[in-house]
Amino acid sequence: MGVNDRFLRACRREPVDATPVWFMRQAGRYMPEYRAIRARHTLLDICRQPELAAQVTLQPVDRIDVDAAILFSDLLLLLAPMGIPFDFVKGEGPVIERPVRSADDVDHLRQFEPRDELSHVLETITLVRKELEGRVPLIGFAGAPFTLASYAIEGGPSSNYAKTKALMYGEPKVWHKLCDMFASIVGDYLVAQVEAGVQAVQIFDSWVGALSPDDYREFALPHTSRILEAARATGVPVIHFGTGTATLLETMATAGGDVIGADWRIPLDDAWRLIGHDRAIQGNLDPTLLLGPPERMMDGAEDILRRAAGRPGHIFNLGHGILPETPVENVQALAHFVHGQR
Amino acid sequence: MGVNDRFLRACRREPVDATPVWFMRQAGRYMPEYRAIRARHTLLDICRQPELAAQVTLQPVDRIDVDAAILFSDLLLLLAPMGIPFDFVKGEGPVIERPVRSADDVDHLRQFEPRDELSHVLETITLVRKELEGRVPLIGFAGAPFTLASYAIEGGPSSNYAKTKALMYGEPKVWHKLCDMFASIVGDYLVAQVEAGVQAVQIFDSWVGALSPDDYREFALPHTSRILEAARATGVPVIHFGTGTATLLETMATAGGDVIGADWRIPLDDAWRLIGHDRAIQGNLDPTLLLGPPERMMDGAEDILRRAAGRPGHIFNLGHGILPETPVENVQALAHFVHGQR
Numbered sequence: 040m041g042v043n044d045r046f047l048r049a050c051r052r053e054p055v056d057a058t059p060v061w062f063m064r065q066a067g068r069y070m071p072e073y074r075a076i077r078a079r080h081t082l083l084d085i086c087r088q089p090e091l092a093a094q095v096t097l098q099p100v101d102r103i104d105v106d107a108a109i110l111f112s113d114l115l116l117l118l119a120p121m122g123i124p125f126d127f128v129k130g131e132g133p134v135i136e137r138p139v140r141s142a143d144d145v146d147h148l149r150q151f152e153p154r155d156e157l158s159h160v161l162e163t164i165t166l167v168r169k170e171l172e173g174r175v176p177l178i179g180f181a182g183a184p185f186t187l188a189s190y191a192i193e194g195g196p197s198s199n200y201a202k203t204k205a206l207m208y209g210e211p212k213v214w215h216k217l218c219d220m221f222a223s224i225v226g227d228y229l230v231a232q233v234e235a236g237v238q239a240v241q242i243f244d245s246w247v248g249a250l251s252p253d254d255y256r257e258f259a260l261p262h263t264s265r266i267l268e269a270a271r272a273t274g275v276p277v278i279h280f281g282t283g284t285a286t287l288l289e290t291m292a293t294a295g296g297d298v299i300g301a302d303w304r305i306p307l308d309d310a311w312r313l314i315g316h317d318r319a320i321q322g323n324l325d326p327t328l329l330l331g332p333p334e335r336m337m338d339g340a341e342d343i344l345r346r347a348a349g350r351p352g353h354i355f356n357l358g359h360g361i362l363p364e365t366p367v368e369n370v371q372a373l374a375h376f377v378h379g380q381r
Numbered sequence: 382m383g384v385n386d387r388f389l390r391a392c393r394r395e396p397v398d399a400t401p402v403w404f405m406r407q408a409g410r411y412m413p414e415y416r417a418i419r420a421r422h423t424l425l426d427i428c429r430q431p432e433l434a435a436q437v438t439l440q441p442v443d444r445i446d447v448d449a450a451i452l453f454s455d456l457l458l459l460l461a462p463m464g465i466p467f468d469f470v471k472g473e474g475p476v477i478e479r480p481v482r483s484a485d486d487v488d489h490l491r492q493f494e495p496r497d498e499l500s501h502v503l504e505t506i507t508l509v510r511k512e513l514e515g516r517v518p519l520i521g522f523a524g525a526p527f528t529l530a531s532y533a534i535e536g537g538p539s540s541n542y543a544k545t546k547a548l549m550y551g552e553p554k555v556w557h558k559l560c561d562m563f564a565s566i567v568g569d570y571l572v573a574q575v576e577a578g579v580q581a582v583q584i585f586d587s588w589v590g591a592l593s594p595d596d597y598r599e600f601a602l603p604h605t606s607r608i609l610e611a612a613r614a615t616g617v618p619v620i621h622f623g624t625g626t627a628t629l630l631e632t633m634a635t636a637g638g639d640v641i642g643a644d645w646r647i648p649l650d651d652a653w654r655l656i657g658h659d660r661a662i663q664g665n666l667d668p669t670l671l672l673g674p675p676e677r678m679m680d681g682a683e684d685i686l687r688r689a690a691g692r693p694g695h696i697f698n699l700g701h702g703i704l705p706e707t708p709v710e711n712v713q714a715l716a717h718f719v720h721g722q723r
Contacts, residue, residue, distance in 0.1 A: 196540070198538070198540070199668075199669065199701075199704065200669065201669050201672060201704050201706065204667070204669035204670075204672065204673070205669060205672040205673055205706075207673075208669070208670060208672070208673030208674065208677050209672070209673040209674055248625075248646065249646075250646075251645045251646060251648075251667060252646075252647075252648060253648075253684070254667070283590075283625055283646070285627040285628045285646075285647075286627045286646050286647045286648075286651070303593045304590065304591075304592075304593060304594075304625070304627075304628050305594075305627075305628045306593075306594060306595075306628075309628070325546070325593060325596070326541075327541065327542065327543050327546035327547060327550070328546075328550060330543060330546065330547040330550070330551070331546070331547055331549075331550030331551040332550065332551055335550050342595070359541075362541065362543050364543065364547075
């Protein structure tokens with residue numbers, strides 16, 4: 040099998056033979072071969088053992104016709120070496136033992152060298168690149184400061200980010216210190232990932248849609264920009280992703296990124312107009328469409344491809360990650376369908 | 382004290398002496414006098430006992446300088462008489478015993494007469510109107526079909542509405558039958574509330590921002606329109622509210638409502654342009670701003686008032702409900718501040 044560079048070409052807005060496709064959480068619980076491994080290992084074990092993480096990263100490449108692999112890892116891995124231990128609790132997601140709530144908490148956090156303390160991730164990258172033999176490019180990733188801070192402060196997932204915003208509004212210096220620390224570490228971490236072999240990176244600011252545009256500019260953008268700048272300097276394409284960002288897309292594009300991710304809440308052509316046609320766009324099918332009848336899923340995909348038509352630079356993806364209850368056949372059929380629409 | 386008609390005038394886009402203000406969840410856990418009652422009664426007890434519900438409805442009117450009272454009740458009250466029993470579980474919110482998941486489940490639901498089975502709500506309205514003695518108008522409310530269906534199908538709150546959308550996409554006839562039932566009942570219920578004495582009504586489609594614009598048009602709008610039409614026919618002003626609706630506002634306005642509610646994710650002037658200046662607008666301060674320093678809260682309020690200036694028809698409110706951890710003094714200071722900016 041030859042080298043598939045559709046994904047990288049689309050990131051650079053070069054013409055492609057078919058729209059490239061990959062899926063957020065393309066490795067994960069919806070796959071029986073992943074569940075088989077999870078039955079014997081915790082999520083953190085898989086993330087921390089390069090052989091397991093590499094194996095899981097490759098599972099969807101073998102099964103689904105995707106045009107990129109994405110490192111199997113977790114946004115929160117960097118919290119533990121900073122001094123914020125956490126675990127994944129069944130049915131609840133991440134639980135942080137002692138959430139960050141004060142100036143004192145932030146003062147006690149430590150910078151660290153990702154090349155040392157997250158070396159297992161870099162080993163995973165080396166292993167995956169070797170196994171892939173150039174079949175498809177490998178995407179690395181990390182979280183953006185707002186999203187990371189929201190976990191660190193709330194102590195887990197949140198519906199309203201009340202504690203996060205209370206700290207942000209109430210102690211802006213503490214907030215900026217925390218986010219500055221995240222920005223430094225994430226910047227280094229992404230550079231290390233590229234040096235280890237990833238061929239593109241995605242910055243996940245998954246929860247930033249909770250902010251107003253003004254708050255985004257004040258509290259998130261300066262830190263995310265630093266990360267995007269560090270990533271850009273590596274020379275690989277950078278994807279900048281969030282959800283619920285209809286009113287933030289213009290500003291997210293100014294923050295940086297060769298490719299901007301959008302979710303299903305905004306039609307793809309409207310989103311592309313907002314971010315500007317000098318950027319590539321990634322998205323934006325509602326992941327719940329993969330739970331329903333294939334015909335409706337295809338109709339949704341067709342509508343997105345129609346809205347993207349006429350210029351290079353569209354990477355097909357969902358607006359957020361594949362849901363655990365998704366049938367594998369639907370993911371396979373969707374990738375096949377996207378490739379077939381030329 | 383004279384009759385305060387600022388709120389009703391603003392709903393009709395008539396000039397006012399000061400911007401009217403009220404708050405979603407202005408009666409609730411942030412108030413010590415509410416917590417004192419909750420210590421002795423469950424939430425459902427309070428909703429179902431007219432004397433208690435009336436007392437709680439009036440608490441913020443006595444304490445905060447609001448220009449409207451809103452009935453203390455819950456969106457989900459109508460589920461039980463339909464045959465969907467539920468309870469509120471501490472720390473988890475509503476829990477529905479047997480969620481609605483199939484055609485058979487929907488076939489077993491029953492239409493009912495709100496004048497009979499929710500007569501306690503109508504009694505509360507009579508009591509509140511009597512106690513208010515015309516000081517401020519009383520707002521009634523009900524949920525919109527998408528939001529009600531999401532609770533009925535998920536069985537409680539959700540982060541991704543996977544089960545709701547799976548039913549919607551997979552069994553559209555079942556979905557429409559369920560929402561049609563909600564629309565009939567909610568329409569009757571709002572008419573009964575107006576007959577009992579509410580002087581305006583708000584339709585809460587709190588979670589509709591999870592839908593794409595196309596899905597909104599297909600699955601939510603037809604049912605919400607029916608309710609808005611029934612409410613409009615009563616002659617009282619109708620407020621149509623949702624969150625995360627930046628890309629839905631134009632369509633929500635076509636669905637109906639004299640006043641459209643917006644949340645903080647979109648600047649108020651942008652939202653007003655989208656819904657059209659032939660409608661009034663309600664909103665849109667981030668409720669988490671009430672957790673932080675008063676200066677920042679006032680800055681946020683001032684920005685909203687500035688964006689609303691120059692035409693009548695703005696009702697100040699938050700973008701969603703007051704959070705339980707909000708200091709009462711901040712709510713008082715905010716209402717005072719809004720009234721002072723002329």
